[in-house]
Amino acid sequence: MADVNSLIARARDRAGKGAARAIRREGSIPAVIYGGKESPIIISLDTKGLHRQLAQTGFFTTLTDIDLDGTAHRVLARDVQYHPVTDQPMHVDFLRVSESTQITVAVPVVFENEEECPGLRRGGVLNIVRHEVEVVCRADAIPHALMANLAELEIGDSIHISMIGLPDGVVPTIADRDFTVATIAAPTVVRDEALEAAAAEGEEVEEGEEDIAAEGEEGAKAEGEEGAAAEGEEKGDSKGGGKGA
Template sequence: MSDFTVSAVVREDQGKGASRRLRHNNGVPAIVYGGEAAPVAITLKANELKKLLENEAFYSSVITLDIEGKTETAILKDLQRHPAKDMVWHADFLRVTADSKIKATVPLHFINEESCVGVKVGGGKIAHQLTSLDIVTTAENLPEFIEVDLAAVEVGTVIHLTDLKLPEGVESLALSHGAEHDTAVVSVLAQKGGSEEEAEEEAGE
C-alpha cells in the first residue's frame, strides 16, 4: 500500500524555540495523528523529506512512517513551507489503514495532448480548467494521479467531472455534493471566430 518510507524520531522538546533549533540542525518538526492512538510529535530529516517531496506521487500516496523502529501508515495531510526560503516549516501526517475512508487531492495527468483531434485536425487549443481533483476513497485505493485522455477530443468539446474515468473505489468529492457540481475539467477551444467564444462560454457553465 505504500511505496514511500519516512524515518522519524519522537520529538520531546516542543515550542517555537525547540522547533527553531531543530530547523537549524537539519530537522523538520512534524506530527502524526488520527486513528485510535494519541498524536505524536516527531522530527524528520530535512534533506530526506526534501528529496521525497520532489516526487509528485509522494503527495497522494500512503506513506510508511518509521518512528524509531515502529511503523505506521499515514498520508501527508498538510505541509507548511518557509515564505521566502526553500524550507519545509512543519508537516502533518494522518494515520490510515487500508480501509480508512479519506479525502485527498490527486493530480490530473493529461495525455495525448499533441495528438488530440481537436488540436491536430481542428486547429484548436487546449484549455485546462482543473489540474488536480479532490476525491474520496479508501487508503488502499488511493491513486497517485487521474489520467485524462485527450486523443479523441474534438474542437468545442468540454470534458466535465462526470466524463472522467475514475479508478474503482474512487469518487469525485465535488460530485458527491450533487450533479450541479459537475464542473469543467478541460476543453478544446477553436482558435478564432464565434466557436471559441461559444466553447469558452460552455466551459464557464
C-alpha cells in the same frame, strides 16, 4: 496494493516554536503524526529523505511508513509549511491511516494523447478547468493521477468527470453534477483576447500622445506670451534710457 514511501524519524519531547526552531538548527524538520483515535506524536524528520520525497510527484497521494525508533507508523502527508523566503520545508503534518480509512484527497489530472487530438492540431487550446479533482476513497487505494484522454476531441468539446475512468471505490466529492475538467477552446478566443488587449493598450498610448501634444502646445503658447511680454519690457526700458541720456 498502493505504493508506500518510507521516512526515518525521531521522537521529540518538546513542542512549540522554540523547540521547532531548535530542531531546524540541528538540520532536521519538525513534524506531527495525528489521527486514528490516538494521541498526536511530535517527531523530527531526516531532511534529506524528506527532500527526496517532496521532489517526486504524488507526495500527498502516496502512503508513507514512518520508522519512529523502530516502530512503523502508516501515514499520509496532509500539509507542508514552507519558509516564505527560502521555500524550504519548515513543518509537516501526517495523518495516521489504516487500510480501511476513508479519506478525502485531491488527485492531480494528467492529460494524455495530445498528439492525437484533432482540435489541438487545428490550433485549438487546452483550457484546463480543474488541475486536481477531490475524491473520497480508501487510504490504500488512492490513485496517483486521474488520466484524461484527449484523443479524438474536436474544438468546442469538453472533458467531463464522467469521461475519466475512476478506479473502483474512488468517488468525486462533487456528486450532484457531471462537472467539466477541461475544454478544447477555439483559437479565435485567444486571438480576440489578444486583439482586445492590444487595442486597449493602443488607446492608452494615443491618449498619452494627445496629452503630451496638448501639454506641448500649452507650454509653447505660454512661453510665447512670456517671451513677448519680456521683449516689450526690454523695448520700454530702452526707450526710457534714451530720454534720460
